[in-house]
Amino acid sequence: MIERQTLKNLRAQLIFLIIVIIGWQVMSNSGMVNQLTFPSVTSIGHALVRGFTQENMAEYVLYSLSLLIRGLVIGILLAFVFSSFCMISRTVYSIYNMVTSICDLIPGVALIPIAMGWFGIGESVIIFIVVHGVIWPMSRSILGGFSGINRMYVEEGKIFGLKGARLITGVYLPATLGTLISGIRMGWARAWRGLIAIEMIFGTTGSGAGIGWYIFMKRTNLNYAGMFAALIVIILIGIIVEYLVFQVIERKTVVKWGMV
Amino acid sequence: MNHVRLQVERLTKNYRTSPDSADILSNLDLSVPEGEFLCILGPSGCGKTTLVRCIAGLEDYEGTIRVDGNTVTGPGPDRMMVFQDYNQLFPWKTVLKNVQYPMKVNGIRDKQELRSRAEEKLKMVNLQEYADYYPHQLSGGMKQRVAIARGLVMNPGILLMDEPFAALDAMTRNKLQAELRRIKEEENLTVIFITHNIQESIVLGDRIIMMDKGGRIKLDERNTIPKPVSPDSEGYGAMWRLFEDALGDTGAEG
Ligand SMILES: Nc1ncnc2c1ncn2[C@@H]1O[C@H](COP(=O)(O)OP(=O)(O)OP(=O)(O)O)[C@@H](O)[C@H]1O
Ligand SMILES: [Mg+2]
Secondary structure: OOOHHHHHHHHHHHHHHHHHHHHHHHHHHHOOOOOOOOOOHHHHHHHHHHHHHHOOHHHHHHHHHHHHHHHHHHHHHHHHHHHHHHOOOHHHHHHHHHHHHHHOOOOHHHHHHHHHHHHOOOHHHHHHHHHHHHHHHHHHHHHHHHHOOOHHHHHHHHHHOOOHHHHHHHHHHHHOHHHHHHHHHHHHHHHHHHHHHHHHHHOOOOOOOOHHHHHHHHHHOOOHHHHHHHHHHHHHHHHHHHHHHHHHHHHHHHHOOOOO | OOOEEEEEEEEEEOOOOOOOOOOOEEEEEEEEEOOOEEEEEOOOOOOHHHHHHHHHOOOOOEEEEEEOOEEOOOOOOOEEEEOOOHHHOOOOOOHHHHHHHHHHHOOOOOHHHHHHHHHHHHHHOOOHHHOOOOHHHOOHHHHHHHHHHHHHOOOOOEEEEEOOOOOOOHHHHHHHHHHHHHHHHHHOOOEEEEOOOHHHHHHHOOEEEEEOOOOOEEEEEEOOOOOOOOOOOOOHHHHHHHHHHHHHHOOOOO
């Protein structure tokens, strides 16, 4: 059920992309720019293929994703637990609200030296930074969703006999799922960007290296085509997560329920 | 005399939004026997919703409210509530799941029982074919019928209804009134039904109460007009006039 206008827009966007790619290729081959820092589309393509066939790019990507997912899961779960405690009393709520506002001001990267002191040089540092990136915005959207919930749903839940944790899982979570998904979307985007930056600074962890490190190594070799190839992979992952994860989840939940 | 289902004694409610806020209800007494369909009329803001919310256990109060002898200290499935709002069904559950949910909450796990009890109630409101629909796919009248089915599924001691038909068009409202009255007879329900509509209260109620602006009971009448009531029924005109005049004296505007 794609509307005509959407189809038209899609076509225009596609044509624009093709023009940019062709323009890029022409520029790169024209001799007007440095081919080293401005590699042609074909050489980026080659770098991409080489990355996957000879340089285990998939492993770098999967390693980054595994760190990210572990951090996301921990961050989201903690955000849920803390936010649920906030439902107990206004005092807990106001304290946690303050903690959230303060911690949200600290850039993850600034915590790396401290985290290294606490956890040594290993994966746990990166996961810690990812958790830090996710937990505060996620808490914000959970608390926002919970306090904006339609009171009638909560009262109905209580009439049916729900209390405490069951009220949260039975009413609060499904009733605010739309907000929660936006929160997770925001948390993921933040964590993914942050993760790549941290990998460049932090390097390998002993148990593996991620896509940020891959880009960094390409830079030391002045392999610009390789750097662009890694960027394309990062963009593709973003697209896959948006369309195959978030939009699918939304279609199977809030859209199906008529809650958007 | 029938078993007393609901006993309200010296009920006083003050929301205490400010130090000098007035009592919404003060020293209200009310007794409802099992199987009675009680309609409550009254001008806007007189405390009708407040009264049913106290009975539902959704507000704290002074005085006593007892249901089957047990003091009301909080909400529970023995006092199900049907709201005016169409959106009272959980949008994330299908019609069937909505009706089953109170049973699940109360520990009924048997799939067979869940299904048969929910389907029985859906049949009662003529919606058995819509079991797998989501609420947003239903009309307002259908949603209110599902809410009634859901309200009945735990066989509550009292069904509390706060203007459930007020937002419906006249034709749908008449249909739902007839349906509700039929179900009441079949199940011997005890119902407290709030309405603004005198005609509705005469069509539905075995007994009709009118509250005034101060949250006091101004009129308390038995409705002996044989069911089904129509405007041609004997005594309808007199009854209507009685409440219409009383409503004029309650301080209601217009
Ligand atoms: N949560 C609340 N906090 C403070 N005051 C309230 C609250 N709920 C209701 N009131 C006040 O209590 C009074 C009675 O309200 P209530 O909703 O019970 O009236 P009602 O008879 O149901 O009116 P309507 O017919 O318009 O639904 C009103 O003056 C209202 O402002
Ligand atoms: Mg009301």
